Amino acid sequence: MANPYLVVDNLTKVYERGQVLALRDLSFSVAKGEFLVVIGLSGSGKSTLLRCINRLIEPTRGRIWLDGTDVTRLSPARMRRVRRKIGMIFQQFNLVDRSTAIGNVLTGRLGYLPGWRALLGWFPKADREKALANLERVGLRDKAYVRVDQLSGGQRQRVGIARALMQDPDLLLADEPVSALDPATSHSVMQYLEQMNRQDGVTVIASLHFLSLARRYGTRIIALKDGQLVFDGPPTAIDNAKFKEIYGEDAEEVEVR
Amino acid sequence: MTGYPEGFVSPRPAWTTGRGLWEAVARRADRAGRYLAPFLLDVAGLAAFWILATYTYAWYVLGATAYLLVPWWVLLLGVVEGAIVWESFGRSWGQKVVGRELASGSGRPTASERLRYFVLWHAFGLTGIGFVTVPPLHERLSGLALARERPSSLAPVPWYRTSAGLFTAAFLGVTMAAALGVTLTWESVVRLFTQAGQSLDFWRALVRPDTSILLEAGRDMIVTVFMAVLATLFAVVVAVPLSFLAARNLMRGPIGRPIYTAVRGAMSIARSIEPIVWAIIFLVWVTALRSPFAGILALWVHSIADLVKLYAERLEAIDQGPIEAITATGAGRLSVLRYAIVPQIVNPYISFTLYRWDINIRMATVVGLVGGGGIGQRLINYIWGVQYRQAGMVMILIVLLVWAIDYLSARLRAKLA
Ligand SMILES: Nc1ncnc2c1ncn2[C@@H]1O[C@H](COP(=O)(O)OP(=O)(O)OP(=O)(O)O)[C@@H](O)[C@H]1O
Numbered sequence: 001m002a003n004p005y006l007v008v009d010n011l012t013k014v015y016e017r018g019q020v021l022a023l024r025d026l027s028f029s030v031a032k033g034e035f036l037v038v039i040g041l042s043g044s045g046k047s048t049l050l051r052c053i054n055r056l057i058e059p060t061r062g063r064i065w066l067d068g069t070d071v072t073r074l075s076p077a078r079m080r081r082v083r084r085k086i087g088m089i090f091q092q093f094n095l096v097d098r099s100t101a102i103g104n105v106l107t108g109r110l111g112y113l114p115g116w117r118a119l120l121g122w123f124p125k126a127d128r129e130k131a132l133a134n135l136e137r138v139g140l141r142d143k144a145y146v147r148v149d150q151l152s153g154g155q156r157q158r159v160g161i162a163r164a165l166m167q168d169p170d171l172l173l174a175d176e177p178v179s180a181l182d183p184a185t186s187h188s189v190m191q192y193l194e195q196m197n198r199q200d201g202v203t204v205i206a207s208l209h210f211l212s213l214a215r216r217y218g219t220r221i222i223a224l225k226d227g228q229l230v231f232d233g234p235p236t237a238i239d240n241a242k243f244k245e246i247y248g249e250d251a252e253e254v255e256v257r
Numbered sequence: 258m259t260g261y262p263e264g265f266v267s268p269r270p271a272w273t274t275g276r277g278l279w280e281a282v283a284r285r286a287d288r289a290g291r292y293l294a295p296f297l298l299d300v301a302g303l304a305a306f307w308i309l310a311t312y313t314y315a316w317y318v319l320g321a322t323a324y325l326l327v328p329w330w331v332l333l334l335g336v337v338e339g340a341i342v343w344e345s346f347g348r349s350w351g352q353k354v355v356g357r358e359l360a361s362g363s364g365r366p367t368a369s370e371r372l373r374y375f376v377l378w379h380a381f382g383l384t385g386i387g388f389v390t391v392p393p394l395h396e397r398l399s400g401l402a403l404a405r406e407r408p409s410s411l412a413p414v415p416w417y418r419t420s421a422g423l424f425t426a427a428f429l430g431v432t433m434a435a436a437l438g439v440t441l442t443w444e445s446v447v448r449l450f451t452q453a454g455q456s457l458d459f460w461r462a463l464v465r466p467d468t469s470i471l472l473e474a475g476r477d478m479i480v481t482v483f484m485a486v487l488a489t490l491f492a493v494v495v496a497v498p499l500s501f502l503a504a505r506n507l508m509r510g511p512i513g514r515p516i517y518t519a520v521r522g523a524m525s526i527a528r529s530i531e532p533i534v535w536a537i538i539f540l541v542w543v544t545a546l547r548s549p550f551a552g553i554l555a556l557w558v559h560s561i562a563d564l565v566k567l568y569a570e571r572l573e574a575i576d577q578g579p580i581e582a583i584t585a586t587g588a589g590r591l592s593v594l595r596y597a598i599v600p601q602i603v604n605p606y607i608s609f610t611l612y613r614w615d616i617n618i619r620m621a622t623v624v625g626l627v628g629g630g631g632i633g634q635r636l637i638n639y640i641w642g643v644q645y646r647q648a649g650m651v652m653i654l655i656v657l658l659v660w661a662i663d664y665l666s667a668r669l670r671a672k673l674a
């Protein structure tokens with residue numbers, strides 16, 4: 001890795017409220033164009049890690065360099081400019097339920113819009129066309145004006161993907177994007193992420209629960225356990241022994257087909 | 258925080274800076290409040306119990322009216338000491354209400370820890386000097402702290418096996434006994450039946466309403482509706498911004514929390530004063546100018562307090578997910594408000610407003626009874642003037658109006674749900 005795109009350097013997060021040490025001195029780097037999968041048991045710190053990268057959560061200590069900028073040092077205003085190039089999708093989709101699909105997708109442009117235009121809801125025509133095009137891309141053109149609370153889980157996640165696409169992201173953070181979906185739908189959603197990664201050159205960091213999905217889509221896997229890095233390598237390098245180390249002695253691998 | 262390597266916890270700002278001092282004071286006040294709330298509840302509860310019990314005893318046994326039977330300072334000392342004993346050695350009513358319990362670092366508090374806590378609370382808690390340090394002195398020295406209730410895997414203890422449960426039951430019992438003693442004399446019950454004839458004039462007039470006043474009364478009714486509409490609209494204008502200051506989840510930190518507490522406190526005081534009392538206050542204030550203006554002001558104040566509470570509770574229940582997602586797109590704070598919070602609250606806010614408007618129509622009538630203008634004032638004038646046929650007409654109109662508005666607001670709200 002000659003020129004790493006993202007460098008996480010000794011990242012530590014303490015939740016003072018629960019006195020939980022969620023990440024401990026975590027260090028790794030990601031090259032441009034990688035599809036990095038983060039695995040680990042529930043509570044191992046995956047969500048915390050992803051949210052530290054775009055500072056939805058403030059890291060307690062350590063540095064995160066993104067494309068040569070130390071994001072942990074940025075002022076709120078400059079952090080917002082960085083964020084607009086980082087798309088994010090969520091396990092629970094985090095859509096505005098009372099709004100339509102296109103209404104949700106358009107919010108992906110908010111980082112690019114002057115404040116007063118955003119408040120008036122006055123999106124440029126180009127943005128509206130782009131929103132329709134992105135809905136088309138995820139196969140939801142015909143649902144554009146449907147309220148998202150009337151969509152299925154898989155459809156909602158695709159709206160989430162279209163929202164992230166609106167940002168023209170360089171980096172996509174996906175926090176358990178398919179944990180609320182059935183296996184077939186999971187694959188269709190993962191394939192959109194794969195497509196973004198391959199075609200648009202978006203670097204993807206996704207946390208996943210199923211190792212089979214991680215192996216199928218990841219170009220590299222890191223594993224967390226109690227907030228520490230316990231594995232970093234290609235998908236093929238996770239053998240049975242490694243698996244038990246990550247998930248505990250009693251774990252059995254489950255396939256998602 | 259123990260157990261973490263050095264440097265893990267960001268240091269607090271120094272005392273000498275303005276912000277540091279403010280934070281330190283706020284933290285101590287927060288700690289003191291944590292102890293004060295259950296203590297005051299227990300003291301008030303025990304005192305109220307004593308007064309009610311004394312009253313009941315005096316009424317039924319001595320056949321007299323008495324409230325204390327002991328000098329007031331004896332009662333005060335008694336309930337304060339009672340509260341301390343209860344809180345130190347048991348699980349008090351006040352502790353239950355605030356959802357806290359005495360906990361020791363090593364598990365269940367031992368008898369000696371409790372005894373130490375009991376003594377130390379007199380010295381440092383009651384006097385207040387213990388709260389100079391964080392954690393307070395009596396906590397440090399006894400090893401016990403008033404911690405948040407832990408979820409327990411044990412089956413809940415039935416109420417009749419807990420002191421707080423028994424206290425509540427006894428309290429309710431005494432209240433009932435005292436209330437019956439105050440309000441229900443045998444003669445009054447008898448009169449309800451034997452003197453029914455006296456109201457016969459009134460009932461007869463009601464079924465023969467005087468329709469000639471229909472026009473004037475109708476005009477007053479419109480005034481009443483307008484009073485309600487104006488009071489509600491002006492209340493919304495004030496209540497919407499205030500509701501954000503009264504939402505716990507939005508007002509965090511050493512600056513936000515005191516604002517939250519102040520707004521919530523002011524609103525609950527304003528709400529606990531009934532509109533009719535507000536009307537009297539404003540009637541005096543605007544120098545007995547008998548007009549709808551005082552009525553509108555009264556409804557306005559009470560509506561603000563009520564709406565802020567309803568709105569803020571809705572804000573506290575919003576889904577954090579969209580906030581997170583919109584923030585992640587690089588949107589500014591106002592955009593997050595506009596796109597993640599507002600869509601979640603618009604409909605509930607409108608719905609609460611309609612509900613309050615519906616209440617205000619009824620309240621506007623009541624407020625009119627004390628001279629706040631509108632149809633209520635007309636009604637009370639007819640009643641004092643023994644013009645029962647006219648009063649009957651007005652009452653029929655009020656019933657129709659309230660019924661219609663009730664129906665309308667319910668239909669609109671069903672649409673919004
Ligand atoms: N806001 C918070 N306050 C206190 N502790 C928290 C908070 N959020 C997470 N934690 C704790 O931090 C640890 C890591 O949580 P995190 O959500 O990052 O795990 P995760 O790997 O994403 O788990 P899951 O697979 O269940 O989503 C957990 O022990 C959790 O209890």
Ligand SMILES: [Mg+2]
Binds near residue numbers: 046047048175176
């Ligand atoms: Mg998670």
